Amino acid sequence: MLTKEAKKEMAELKKQKKATTDRHKLIDLDAKIESIENNQMSTSELAALRKDIEKSHLDVDKKIAKEKSEKLGKRLAEKALLADLTISSWNGSITDKKTTNEILDNKSANRDRGRFTKKLFMDITPLKTITRRMYREYRSKTAAWEEGRRLLPVEFFEYLTKLHRDCSDELETALEEFGKNYDQYKEEAKKSITGLGDLYNEEEFPTFDEFKRKWKIRLDFFPIPEKNHFILKAEKNLIDEMKSSFEQSMSSKEDVAVQELKDRVFESIGKIVERLSDKKIHFSKKGKEIMNPVRELVDVLPTLNLFDDKNIAKMIDDLKKNLYEVTDEDLKQDKKRKAILKNTKELLEKMADYA
Helix, strand or coil: CCHHHHHHHHHHHHHHHCCCCCCCHHHHHHHHHHHHEEEECHHHHHHHHHHHHHHHHHHHHHHHHHHHHHHHHHHHHHHHHEEEEEECCCCEEECHHHHHHCCCCCCCCCCCCCEEEEEECCCHHHHHHHHHHHHHHHHHEEEEEECEEEEEEEEHHHHCCCCCCCCHHHHHHHHHHHCHHHHHHHHHHHHHCCCCCCCCCCCHHHEEEEEEHCCCCEEEEECCCCCCHCCCCCCCHHHHHHHHHHHHHHHHHHHHHHHHHHHHHHHHHHHHHHHCCCCCHHHHHHHHHHHHHHHHHHHHHHHHHHCCCHHHHHHHHHHHHHHCCCCCCHEEEEEEHHHHHHHHHHHHHHHHHCE
8 A cells, every 4th residue: 555655745746647748757756656555556546657657648648639639720721722633634545346356366375465555646745744733733732632622732733833824825726727637637546557547547546626625734723631520410429439530630741741741752762872873864955854853852742741840851952962053064074073072972861860
């Protein structure tokens, strides 16, 4: 049994435990409690106390997670929104079932062992260039969040909406130009050697209106949901369960967003190592192209780091110090380029600790 003095000290320690959410302080208090109890409590009393300590840890963890989720939701709602980009396009190709069957039969192959794809149109590069630019910039200026929607910092909202308008207008203009030559493209497709020759089939070609409808760029925005959006009438325990699920979901999405940004850095640095190691590259022509991804990352990552992740901040700092200032002239010189490659490999190894 506890002495009167021990009970008094125990009560004070438990009082302090209830008042704190500091994890380190909590652990220290628990240690003090156990030091008092180990020699003065029965086995059953000690087990009960340890169970109580474990429950206190769990309660504190839940409280910290709840506060973090509420802070995250509020901050995100003020600093970002959700964006959803939908791009409709067509590569101008179709599967020719008749030719596929002829080839497979001729080669005595099973019908599910291959297919023949033919290009109806060759000159759709101007259209694809526009849609790819929109997609590339959208991915660059947003972070992962959930399927179909990405996290867009408000700082990039104006840029992205302007780009969307510009790309949509450019796509419309390019389609109008394509339409002027549509019949000519079909005639060119009929030609032998340079065209489809005997593979030409008029019925496979869409009308220009059908072709035009295949191309579209759509950009939608949505607010970031918050816990207080649960306003339906239901049992309190059900509402609490939904809110708890929401908090876990928000925390999980934060982890996904942060990890994608880190992966973006690893991928870019890895490609730089690969290209600097490639002896076939003429660095007098490709130098600027190789280091551009690093400069882009340094420019966008501070804004995309909406959760103030310390490791991402370290990555940004390392990129600035080691690669941001590398010039085209540096890469043209063999000795400097080898030193840069060595430094970049070491940097990649160092950043592995940030994952």
